[in-house]
């Protein structure tokens with residue numbers, strides 16, 4: 001390890017002055033450029049180059065070549081009584097504790113140590129920006145984006161419709177379907193979000209929110225800020241879900257129901273509607289006090305339980321764990337609402353909406369633009385068919401029937417991702433006069449056929465005008481889809497109607513026959529799901545990088561400028577008389593502080609802050625990897641420059657952090 005003390009750095013970003021040794025001394029002075037760039041950019045130049053003395057605290061390969069134990073070394077200036085560099089000092093052996101020496105204490109803290117005379121004697125010159133082309137991808141050159149800019153674009157919003165609802169019927173009943181992403185609410189949100197308007201535009205969720213068009217024509221190695229994070233659509237979707245899942249209403253009058261608290265009504269309309277269950281139904285988000293998870297509670301108002309066994313018919317549904325069925329957890333009755341209500345506890349899927357909301361609501365204009373086409377692509381329809389077929393396979397296979405496959409009782413939980421949402425309810429409410437299962441299963445196909453027909457026609461009543469609706473399907477979709485719908489709509493197979501969705505002939509009409517008939521579509525949907533999964537796995541991998549950086553930042557920030565350590569909690573391995581102020585400022589912690597400045601507090605030649613995300617990520621990644629690459633760290637007063645490798649910064653960080661951990665353990669005893 002060799003140590004040379006020098007004065008101001010030539011970091012082009014800081015644009016600070018550097019001393020210029022002359023004559024023989026200049027030749028013997030090791031040039032900082034060689035360390036940083038591998039060569040001196042002025043070595044072939046006849047004009048005098050700024051040869052910058054340096055501090056090297058490196059044990060890397062290059063350091064070994066240039067400096068070894070026999071090399072003349074440089075004693076830290078503070079060890080010299082008068083602050084001057086003497087030949088004997090230069091030849092002194094290098095102490096392995098050199099890194100801990102108080103060499104780099106910032107000038108402001110050295111009341112008695114003066115700046116070396118070398119600095120005073122030598123005229124300072126301006127360090128000019130390098131003339132060669134640096135590897136800086138174009139998009140990183142300038143400021144990334146205006147983080148205060150708001151982004152508005154059309155997005156799905158299941159809660160907008162309920163924004164103006166204040167309360168609905170029922171004791172202590174409030175609808176509170178507040179969507180933080182919807183505009184123009186009645187003010188309910190004010191109690192939840194301190195500044196609801198800021199919520200729309202706040203950059204808090206993403207510092208580098210994209211505004212304007214993305215740059216095009218980038219070279220293969222070039223990246224934008226967005227390449228470092230999960231795609232905006234995924235991020236926004238997850239954040240919305242998290243926000244909506246956490247919504248609570250202060251001062252809610254909704255009761256506690258068994259272990260469920262913090263009830264929050266999800267209904268989008270206050271109208272009592274006895275269809276389709278025969279009872280007015282409400283749906284709440286609630287948190288279970290048992291496991292802390294969020295559930296959806298469906299309540300049937302004024303439900304009279306005639307038989308204990310009726311409610312037990314929900315039991316077999318608990319075993320249906322299918323991706324296209326909203327999982328059922330339990331069913332019970334309660335008087336907590338002041339009536340006798342049936343409660344069905346199911347999985348909660350935040351920010352979801354029904355297929356009726358998706359396809360049968362009048363299209364909204366966004367920003368005065370025309371609504372997009374109402375035509376539902378055939379692939380979407382096949383997606384629905386295959387998902388419900390998969391659900392029916394699980395349901396029929398367990399000797400049950402879905403009994404209710406209607407647009408308002410199918411949840412759209414993500415793009416083209418649906419789940420049956422009213423299972424088990426009909427089994428309970430129609431327990432007394434239930435149809436035979438085989439009949440109900442056959443009816444499931446009929447209901448699925450109607451559903452697809454209605455969605456294809458964009459009308460909730462399309463099945464009432466069968467001929468007209470089928471004509472539209474004939475005109476707008478493939479014969480294959482039409483054949484599938486026909487198969488589903490035909491109640492019984494006959495010689496004249498196709499018995500499988502894609503082939504003619506009389507065959508038994510069951511779920512296996514149906515699945516066999518749509519096998520090619522199943523394969524196609526399965527393949528697109530695999531692609532989607534690959535994409536998500538890649539995204540997850542990218543986030544893994546972010547979480548790695550976060551852990552590094554946590555360590556760095558725990559060490560940097562830590563003020564509160566007092567003498568009683570002295571840090572192991574530090575011999576400071578006043579640890580409270582000195583620990584974070586001395587030894588290797590000092591260059592960690594300078595490193596923090598180098599990474600985050602860069603300024604350009606004009607002293608303007610540099611907010612270059614690429615620089616930050618590059619530095620942190622190199623720190624995490626502990627590369628041998630060296631970095632020039634400059635004290636805030638620009639009087640000291642310290643050249644260390646990332647490896648050393650990493651080692652310093654690790655050891656400082658371990659000091660903290662040890663001190664923390666000691667305090668806990």
Ligand SMILES: Nc1ncnc2c1ncn2[C@@H]1O[C@H](COP(=O)(O)OP(=O)(O)OP(=O)(O)O)[C@@H](O)[C@H]1O
Pocket residue numbers: 158266267268269273275276281282283296326346347348349350351352353354356357408409411421
């Ligand atoms: N399990 C659930 N998880 C999350 N949200 C749900 C869940 N079930 C329903 N919702 C939300 O509650 C809303 C109302 O659901 P519900 O089943 O009562 O349908 P609806 O549109 O009110 O139909 P109806 O006209 O029959 O009352 C849905 O649009 C959906 O946004």
